[in-house]
Amino acid sequence: MAKARSDAERNRARVLEVALELFAERGDEVQMAEVARAAAVGVGTVYRHFPTRQALVEAVTDERFGEILAFVKDECLPNPDTRAALTCFLAHVAEIHQKGRGLSGAIEATFGSTAPRGSLAAELLAVGGELIDRGHADGTVRTDITVDDLYMVVGALAMISRGDVGDWRRFIEIALDGMRPR
Template sequence: MSTERRPRADAERNRTRVLEAARELFADRGDEVQLPEIARAAGVGVGTVYRHFPDRRALVEAAAEARFAEIGQYARSRCLDGRSGLARYLRHVGKVLSEDRGLSAAIESARSAPGSEPRGDARSGLEAVVAQVIARDQEAGVLREDCTVADVYLLVGCLSAVIRTGSGDWRRFVDLALDGLRPRG
């Protein structure tokens, strides 16, 4: 029998409000946002923020996890039809990253190294759905047979770099990458 209690409804609402405020502020201002600002935007005290997130890094990680969960949900609901689901997935990821550069910067800063890829449960969940997307596209004959989840992570990392550095049109990058993933024959 578990001794862990379920959070009270008001505590869960406060956590959600803090997370939503943090994501909005990170999107607007990136890594410079501080916890007291997030507390004010969420309409809670700083102590409430610290009860849910022991430090800023934990809050940034939770915001990242939420973003990865949303991307995974998009892939499950919109990319498993076997008709260029990987193309939709990569374009969606590009759109999310380009519209949410501030959160990406906060994630990279919190992790003290380049790369805002998912970790833990978020990573395994995304890997599973991306593997399904790949398999469906391969079965439909719209994706080369040797494409792997690792290849998609490589492309997403490159896509992130294109967006982060402003080194080109991320949509063109996706188009070029997708061209390289088409079956040859």
């Protein structure tokens, strides 16, 4: 039974990996049968793990936001320089959206928004709040800036990088300059 379970886990991970790539590449037009073919599994295997296309998009969405959360915790938060940590966080979000434009479209088409939901949303808010609190404490972020302000910047940044409507690196600089105490 352990062998069957590990095969099922491997198949699920492979389906998620392939779905992430396909959605990033082609957006909302990706179908379940295509995911099965690309993952080299039967379509029944895909449906066994993800009973609907929405369930698959939700799982891929959770993978994306889980990856962002892990990156921020591992790579950005440890940096004692608050501005550098915020830059790290924002740049990673921009890169993810730039590389995964199609995925963002699939997420928005499925859920009406590209914002994280559930426990991942709460965890991302907490990480953002930690960065803002650090900035307040070390004097690098204006005291009237809130985590909601940070996520307003994240939303705008996602739109800029996803839509390729400007230099997102410059936008990060401008936004962080606007957060500095006056």
